[in-house]
Amino acid sequence: MLSLKSTLLLAASATATIFYAGVAESGGEFGAYSATGVNGTGLPGRFNVDYAFLNASTVPIWVKQNKINTFRVAFLLERMCPLEYGLGARFNETYFSEFNDAIRAITSAGAYAILDPHNYMRYNDPSQQPGSGSIIGNTADPAAATTAQFQAFWHELASRYIFNPNVIFGIMNEPHDMPTELILANDQAAINGIRTAGAIQLIIAPGNGYTGGHSWNQSTCAGCTPNTQVMNKLKDPLGNTAIDVHEYLDSDFSGTHQPCVQSFPANMYGLTQWLKANNLKAMVTEFGGDNNNYTDSSMCVEYLTEAVKYMNSNPEYIGWTAWAAGPFWGSYSPCCEDYGSYGSLEPGSVASDGTPGMYYTVWKAIIQPLVPSALQRFGISSIYGGIEF
Ligand SMILES: *[C@@H]1O[C@H](CO)[C@@H](O)[C@H](O)[C@H]1NC(C)=O
Numbered sequence: 001m002l003s004l005k006s007t008l009l010l011a012a013s014a015t016a017t018i019f020y021a022g023v024a025e026s027g028g029e030f031g032a033y034s035a036t037g038v039n040g041t042g043l044p045g046r047f048n049v050d051y052a053f054l055n056a057s058t059v060p061i062w063v064k065q066n067k068i069n070t071f072r073v074a075f076l077l078e079r080m081c082p083l084e085y086g087l088g089a090r091f092n093e094t095y096f097s098e099f100n101d102a103i104r105a106i107t108s109a110g111a112y113a114i115l116d117p118h119n120y121m122r123y124n125d126p127s128q129q130p131g132s133g134s135i136i137g138n139t140a141d142p143a144a145a146t147t148a149q150f151q152a153f154w155h156e157l158a159s160r161y162i163f164n165p166n167v168i169f170g171i172m173n174e175p176h177d178m179p180t181e182l183i184l185a186n187d188q189a190a191i192n193g194i195r196t197a198g199a200i201q202l203i204i205a206p207g208n209g210y211t212g213g214h215s216w217n218q219s220t221c222a223g224c225t226p227n228t229q230v231m232n233k234l235k236d237p238l239g240n241t242a243i244d245v246h247e248y249l250d251s252d253f254s255g256t257h258q259p260c261v262q263s264f265p266a267n268m269y270g271l272t273q274w275l276k277a278n279n280l281k282a283m284v285t286e287f288g289g290d291n292n293n294y295t296d297s298s299m300c301v302e303y304l305t306e307a308v309k310y311m312n313s314n315p316e317y318i319g320w321t322a323w324a325a326g327p328f329w330g331s332y333s334p335c336c337e338d339y340g341s342y343g344s345l346e347p348g349s350v351a352s353d354g355t356p357g358m359y360y361t362v363w364k365a366i367i368q369p370l371v372p373s374a375l376q377r378f379g380i381s382s383i384y385g386g387i388e389f
């Protein structure tokens with residue numbers, strides 16, 4: 001006879017695909033970039049002036065009106081762990097409590113929150129992100145934080161959320177241009193830190209090449225091993241880790257150009273096959289397209305629709321968050337708008353000319369109608385969608 005657990009797993013794998021769907025909240029990492037490259041610019045930064053995590057008043061708009069259940073919340077490691085403390089278990093409690101207010105606003109509304117250190121696997125100098133700062137675990141760089149420090153950081157952060165079933169641990173935003181084996185080592189250290197803290201919630205682990213789905217089977221830097229040969233070696237004693245993927249639709253997959261020219265299904269094909277072969281799941285925590293204003297050169301409605309439908313219908317994908325909302329975008333666009341400022345996915349968003357912003361022209365028009373109706377509404381975050389494992 002099947003155990004209850006197997007029955008639930010069978011039910012989940014037969015019917016379900018997307019358990020977690022929503023938006024990325026970008027803003028907690030703002031204010032550190034310096035056009036002049038001055039180290040430490042924007043640190044520690046001023047809350048609600050240089051950075052902010054979330055407008056809590058938008059949570060019911062997202063959850064009740066837009067029917068989403070997931071928010072990815074970015075923060076900056078150099079603010080959570082000030083340079084004078086170093087990366088590790090000692091936090092700036094002021095910054096943590098500002099971040100934690102955002103997480104609590106989300107999870108107390110019954111939604112899930114992905115904790116997102118937005119650091120590209122670097123620590124110590126965010127002034128020129130994504131390129132600046134020392135690579136975590138690079139033993140050839142005396143300024144670099146160690147893999148053990150990264151583990152201590154995650155152990156501490158996870159220990160603060162053991163009793164909140166609605167968090168998801170996003171190990172790191174977009175590692176790139178470093179040995180893929182070091183990403184594996186750092187991801188594994190994070191998993192070990194989280195599990196030894198006693199936290200059992202879902203973990204999502206990134207690969208190399210800005211964790212791009214299209215290049216999962218390619219070498220993304222000189223001499224770098226493709227993710228396909230490395231990222232299946234991750235070990236989670238609870239089996240509750242999924243792969244964290246980003247995928248944009250413009251010419252160079254960066255999400256910085258307006259025309260959508262990339263077929264998401266074709267570009268994700270290799271990754272999907274690899275997930276299947278390795279019995280792994282993935283969550284796409286960044287994707288996006290423009291508002292189709294330049295209809296002669298933009299196929300974004302078509303390509304974005306196809307992208308969301310692909311994730312919704314392939315059971316290797318358990319969740320997605322669109323890039324991006326956040327309280328500080330103003331008329332600037334987080335995605336795909338090199339021709340102008342068309343606003344963001346933030347509710348109430350306006351373009352620079354005062355017309356409706358991308359919350360209306362992209363989220364409401366294209367993505368929201370594709371939010372699956374049967375999202376996870378309770379239970380510990382997991383690759384099975386909140387079912388106890
Ligand atoms: C927060 O969001 C609410 C609802 O969209 C909006 O009315 C309010 O102006 C926002 N506050 C700030 C400071 O952006």
Ligand SMILES: *[C@@H]1O[C@H](CO)[C@@H](O)[C@H](O)[C@H]1NC(C)=O
Pocket residue numbers: 044045046047082092093094095
């Ligand atoms: C901690 O964060 C607060 C709020 O941003 C800031 O005012 C303070 O200077 C920070 N402390 C350290 C040690 O960075």
Ligand SMILES: *[C@@H]1O[C@H](CO)[C@@H](O)[C@H](O)[C@H]1NC(C)=O
Pocket residue numbers: 038039124125132133134143
């Ligand atoms: C900024 O920090 C980096 C280490 O991340 C260091 O290599 C560089 O020399 C520093 N630049 C200045 C101007 O201090």
Ligand SMILES: *[C@@H]1O[C@H](CO)[C@@H](O)[C@H](O)[C@H]1NC(C)=O
Pocket residue numbers: 213214215217266267268269270271273
């Ligand atoms: C590599 O990935 C690409 C993009 O998804 C796919 O078209 C191709 O078939 C993959 N190649 C192999 C050998 O899996």
Ligand SMILES: *[C@@H]1O[C@H](CO)[C@@H](O)[C@H](O)[C@H]1NC(C)=O
Pocket residue numbers: 291292293342351353355356361
């Ligand atoms: C963008 O397209 C939308 C929808 O067609 C339209 O309402 C808006 O005025 C356009 N905005 C700009 C800045 O062209």
